[in-house]
Amino acid sequence: MANDVLEQIEGSRVQLGAQAAEAEELGTLPTHTADILRKTGVVRMLQPAKHGGLEADPREFLDAVIMTAESCGAAGWVAGVLGSHPWQLALMPESVQDDVWAADPDTWIASPFSPFGKARKVEGGYLLSGRWPFSSGTDHCEWAWLGATVVDAEGDGAGADGTLHMLLPRSDYTIIDGSWNAVGLRGSGSKDVTVSGAFVPAERVIAEQKIVSGVAAREAGRSENLFRMPWSAIFPNAITAAIIGMCRGALAASFDYQRDRVDESGRLVREDNFLLAQLSECHSEVESARVQMMANVGRMWDIVGSGKEVPFELRAAARCDQVRGSRRAVEALDRLYSHSGGNALRSDRPMQRFWRDAHAGLNHAINVYSGPYRAYALTRMGAAVPPGLRRDV
Structure with missing residues (x-):
């Protein structure tokens, strides 16, 4: 299917x-x-x-x-x-x-998971308030996952319980029109959403760390291989997959554009061996990012299928590769664009949109490299990985 x-x-x-x-x-x-x-x-x-x-x-x-x-x-x-x-x-x-x-x-569910909300415990659940940017695709969703930290009645104590993911129906949050005006991924409609004192039942709340650690799957009694996969194999890779796709789209547009392009001297650029080498190298770099991502997911899939849990060492390596894969693909796109001439900047050329969209995707928090890179290096050294670094692996 x-x-x-x-x-x-x-x-x-x-x-x-x-x-x-x-x-x-x-x-x-x-x-x-x-x-x-x-x-x-x-x-x-x-x-x-x-x-x-x-x-x-x-x-x-x-x-x-x-x-x-x-x-x-x-x-x-x-x-x-x-x-x-x-x-x-x-x-x-x-x-x-x-x-x-x-x-x-x-029915579709939006997000974001970033803990911009403040939740106060009440009988049966929480009262949630806050404003969250970057709710991609939110216009077409009827529910939203929103990240929050727990505070007391005075608004103090945020973070003591870690980040919680809270699930709200559309009637409980407001989409702020006009709040999304970005240089890239404009079509994603990643608008701000706000909540003011909405009651969220406890059954619609889950701790982020339980999701990342795999505890949530065990507590839910999920035996299917899919739901026993590490979180880091799912959401982070979904972001990287989109970026790889954008870079692939730019490559396809570039090969089409360069086919009959003429340089300032009147020569067909496809006769320029250096340009041809650059195009081919960029293709290989983007495909390498995809192959590495799929290989890591495949290794985890096989481990889960054998009834075992994916070790932290592999999760750390795969998360490192995921971040690097996003960057490898966009770096290749940058090299490609630098050899595309002035006409590639024109708004009727799809290359410029792919280029802007890919850079916008690279700015997602999941692609910040410092944490995953440090976690992997420490793991390889046999050193202790601080809890803050383990949290998103």
Whole structure:
């Protein structure tokens, strides 16, 4: 069934590419683009089968995100971010999953997870308030995961319980129109959302560290291989997959553009051996990022399939490779762009949009390299990894 998703995306390439400029102008994916993504099933690939999902191999999901981003960076970004959220919802009580999916398995969940909210404990749950930027694809979602820390009645004590992820219906938060105006990924509609004193039942709250450590999957009784995969194999790689797809899209646009391009001397640039070498090297770098990511996910998939838990050493290495993969792909794109001439800057050339979108994706917090790089190096040295570094591995 995952093959059906890939075939649907392949058949939608022209439509996705044609609406990219419209999405950028609107500052959000057009409704008909969201409809295309729903039809492909990409956002349901990591969703429990019981709730209309495909429970696909994560590598198939990542390939679907890459393929989508090749046609439209913003659509691929939204597919990757929103497509990772069902995996997390599967770790929640069955009643919560029913709340979201019982009426419509194609119900989408936004985020972000950053702990910009303040939650105060009350009987049966929490009262949540705050403002969160970067809620990608939020216009097309009916629920949102929002990160928060617990505070007392005076607003003190934030962080004592770690970051909590709280699930809210659309009626409990407000989307701030006009809050998303960025140089890249404009079409992702990553707007701000606000909450003012919303009650969040305890059953719709989960500790971030339980998700990352795998405790949440065990407590939920999930035995399926998909939901026993490490968090770091899912969400971070979904971001990197979208970036790789954007760089692939830029490469395809570049090969098409360079085919008949003439330089200042009137010579066809395809006769320039140095340029040809640069194009081919950039292709190889982008593909290397994809291959390394898939190999790491495959190793984890095999370990989980054997009934074992993925060791921290492999998780640390894969997280390091994930961050480096994002950077490797974008660095290759930069080299490509520097050999593309002035006409590549024109707004009617798709290369410039892919370039801007990829750089915007690289700025996501999941691609900050200091923590994952340090965690891996310390692990290789046999040294203790501080809790703060272990938290996102």
